[in-house]
Amino acid sequence: MSHSEEPAAFTAASMVEEISPGRFETAISPGWTIGGKPNGGYLLAILARAATHVSPHDHVLAASAHYLRSPDPGPASIETEVLRVGRSASQVRTRLIHDGKPCIEALTTIGTLDPHDKPYWTEGLPSPEIRDRADAIRVPGTNPAGLRVAIMDQVDLRIDPEDMGFGVGKPSGKGELNGWLELPGEDFDPISLLYALDSLPPATFDIEMSGWVPTFELTAYIRAVPTPGPVRIQQRAQLIDAHKVDEVCLVWDSTGRLVAQATQLAGIRLG
């Protein structure tokens, strides 16, 4: 690598600097946006990085975010409050502030994942093996509607061709997207998995095309430290009711182990 001194793209874009105890500054990158607005998982990763910094523990285990307003790219600050420090876990409240206004409020539980732990029971989840990355289609930096998706110039996100019907006006109706994600120059860790959990297009595109699907709430659980390599992602819609949709997301590492999962509630205008 010719720039070995510089952090890789995701780490650089999600860095935080502590300017006084518990208070951080960050720079929201224009490169990690969709239609000019920063990705919600990327912003949650910034908050989790600050939370992990003020905790004696190493890995974010759970993060719950309520999205108040979407910040623009540029400088932002983060407030943290340590709620409790226990032996095996600590809890930290965080707030992203842009332009003097709170934009995201997130609660995190930080613990330490043991690399020697093995899954004990996995029967309640689908198998990641039924899809093959070989023929997957890379998502471009401009979407079919002409919207600029700058974040796709940063990452390598591929979607199973079976789920790409929405790109040609023929969604399958299942409300499920399967894909693979790689970050340039770095492997996933618990922080960047928070972005992975919000990296696919809305699974509702596989039901019916709509405009922006703004997230009200996103809860992420990190279950294990991922092994190096691309992650496999499944995003699935469950119910559209009262102009809101809930979606669940599963992320498996390159060994097929489930390493992260999320649920989100978002607004949607259909019908």
Add this chain to the structure above:
Amino acid sequence: MSHSEEPAAFTAASMVEEISPGRFETAISPGWTIGGKPNGGYLLAILARAATHVSPHDHVLAASAHYLRSPDPGPASIETEVLRVGRSASQVRTRLIHDGKPCIEALTTIGTLDPHDKPYWTEGLPSPEIRDRADAIRVPGTNPAGLRVAIMDQVDLRIDPEDMGFGVGKPSGKGELNGWLELPGEDFDPISLLYALDSLPPATFDIEMSGWVPTFELTAYIRAVPTPGPVRIQQRAQLIDAHKVDEVCLVWDSTGRLVAQATQLAGIRLG
């Protein structure tokens, strides 16, 4: 009703009184406990009642709680902070304090559910109709291990006999419990649905018996105002890894409409 002046049991046990702007007092009831410890969904309902009180909107839509320490029954206080008031929704941060210590930190999004809304797409969820309440078995106030479950004297919780193997040492291994819940003297509303989402025993009992399964994080979405009558509940474990389990919960009203859903991450000692 001879006591028409008195609120029904759940409402009475979850009442809050505003003692100064945004600050409330409550009394955690010994009747809504398991082994002397208050149910986590019941406590979240208390917080959501305070959050709804300080919001111009009517119904909790999303609530995310991180459980710091388990309070004892008795007096407790609630701090609220309105984070944002929008046209269709507001966000409120809440904290339950007992004995001078923060016990639960929860974020809520409060909105207004329109009784005329209809589900738009429901294909991503299982059907509630495959189980029948007629033969369900009522959960008693003392469990097979001799633990006092006082909350079962307050509510009528019934579990499908197919899922009751754990009671005789023969769990099915599926990690799924199906049941029905009624509150004495009152119908469910968005607040009491938060309790319904945490009312079943751990679904891991259907895999392997364990001790206490303490919740780290619980996220609830309320999708519709329920029609009167008992609700049908499904609690399902997905993955046990690193001494933690995630469980998902679905709640349907008596018309079969999905009205609430939750995910939780909890600690578990097995193996």
